[in-house]
Amino acid sequence: MSRWEPDARGRLERAALELYSERGFEQTTAAQIAERAGLSERTFFRHYADKREVLFGGARLLEQTFVETLAAVPEAVAPMDAMGVTLEVVAEVFADRYEPARQRQAVIAANAELRERELIKLASLSSALASTFRGRGVEDTAARLAGEAGVAVFKVGFERWMGDGGRGLGEHLGEALVELRRLVVAGSA
Amino acid sequence: MSRWEPDARGRLERAALELYSERGFEQTTAAQIAERAGLSERTFFRHYADKREVLFGGARLLEQTFVETLAAVPEAVAPMDAMGVTLEVVAEVFADRYEPARQRQAVIAANAELRERELIKLASLSSALASTFRGRGVEDTAARLAGEAGVAVFKVGFERWMGDGGRGLGEHLGEALVELRRLVVAGSA
Numbered sequence: 435m436s437r438w439e440p441d442a443r444g445r446l447e448r449a450a451l452e453l454y455s456e457r458g459f460e461q462t463t464a465a466q467i468a469e470r471a472g473l474s475e476r477t478f479f480r481h482y483a484d485k486r487e488v489l490f491g492g493a494r495l496l497e498q499t500f501v502e503t504l505a506a507v508p509e510a511v512a513p514m515d516a517m518g519v520t521l522e523v524v525a526e527v528f529a530d531r532y533e534p535a536r537q538r539q540a541v542i543a544a545n546a547e548l549r550e551r552e553l554i555k556l557a558s559l560s561s562a563l564a565s566t567f568r569g570r571g572v573e574d575t576a577a578r579l580a581g582e583a584g585v586a587v588f589k590v591g592f593e594r595w596m597g598d599g600g601r602g603l604g605e606h607l608g609e610a611l612v613e614l615r616r617l618v619v620a621g622s623a
Numbered sequence: 624m625s626r627w628e629p630d631a632r633g634r635l636e637r638a639a640l641e642l643y644s645e646r647g648f649e650q651t652t653a654a655q656i657a658e659r660a661g662l663s664e665r666t667f668f669r670h671y672a673d674k675r676e677v678l679f680g681g682a683r684l685l686e687q688t689f690v691e692t693l694a695a696v697p698e699a700v701a702p703m704d705a706m707g708v709t710l711e712v713v714a715e716v717f718a719d720r721y722e723p724a725r726q727r728q729a730v731i732a733a734n735a736e737l738r739e740r741e742l743i744k745l746a747s748l749s750s751a752l753a754s755t756f757r758g759r760g761v762e763d764t765a766a767r768l769a770g771e772a773g774v775a776v777f778k779v780g781f782e783r784w785m786g787d788g789g790r791g792l793g794e795h796l797g798e799a800l801v802e803l804r805r806l807v808v809a810g811s812a
Contacts, residue, residue: 511810512809512810513806513809513810514806514807514809514810515809515810550739550742550743553739553742553743553746554739554742557742575779575783575798575799575802576802576805576806578779578782579775579776579779579799579802579803579806580806582771582774582775582778582779583772583775583803583806583807585771586768586771586772586775587768589771590764590767590768590771593767594764609764610764610768613764613765613768614768614772614807615807615808616765617702617703617765617768617769617772618703618772618803618804618807618808619804619807619808620701620702620703620704621700621701621702621703621704
């Protein structure tokens with residue numbers, strides 16, 4: 435096998451998601467993933483530190499996209515409007531990724547340890563967003579709440595997308611943000 | 624030692640929090656906690672399944688208080704107003720509990736496994752609130768967002784209380800809710 439395989443990372447991810455779906459995350463080994471992808475185990479470990487990283491390797495890029503996009507929105511834009519712009523850009527990361535996202539979600543839902551890892555990922559994202567809001571001059575309490583609200587909209591919009599892939603993630607995120615606004619304004623605000 | 628010790632549970636909790644603070648959670652054993660409390664190890668295990676339950680044994684009561692209070696608010700009350708009422712009642716659970724809450728928070732902050740457990744606790748609370756909102760006739764997406772928003776306000780308000788025990792938890796939670804409303808309304812809502 436040659437050292438440089440075309441789209442080795444993508445082939446490994448697809449093979450891993452197939453195997454995790456078929457036999458479960460616990461029951462799958464790196465060697466089996468490599469075999470299914472028609473690649474060597476060494477190639478697997480050149481691309482992923484372990485089989486969990488196939489599921490969470492994108493978390494850093496996701497957080498980076500959130501933080502860099504939010505930081506680039508002019509400071510005059512109100513926090514939740516800036517979050518709305520950010521969510522639109524983040525949605526593009528998932529364009530043409532509906533099927534792997536859906537498989538990944540099902541694998542995570544079936545495994546307690548992976549669900550915990552996903553919670554940690556989202557908590558880290560919330561902290562990173564709060565920190566970015568503070569950098570935009572938002573006061574500490576509001577910055578934390580904006581980080582939490584941004585993650586809540588992402589999480590709920592993402593779940594809606596999983597249940598309805600006929601429309602894009604961006605639409606679902608936009609609707610969840612509108613829904614949060616309606617909800618929070620209702621009553622004796 | 625007699626089978627029924629006055630306030631054994633409280634004494635064990637205080638002893639555990641002291642020891643976790645002094646030597647770390649990992650380094651403390653159930654036997655040491657019992658000894659510090661002047662009780663037997665058997666008494667410890669009559670009150671707590673393990674040393675982690677000293678920190679998380681209250682989670683079920685907390686969730687129950689949230690859910691039962693929210694369910695009892697008349698359905699005509701808007702979701703976030705109902706959440707506001709609920710947070711006031713929940714705050715009473717923590718009356719005179721500032722010092723143990725602060726110690727607990729510090730112990731959890733110092734240990735990755737405990738931080739994960741705390742995230743799981745809050746995720747479970749969010750699901751329970753969403754389910755209660757659905758039971759109040761709130762549509763699914765709004766119910767999930769209301770659950771997430773409620774937990775966000777609780778989390779951020781609680782952190783503020785930890786940093787300023789001069790005022791009660793209820794005041795901090797109320798202010799965090801007002802802050803969330805201000806934040807979410809600001810801009811092109």
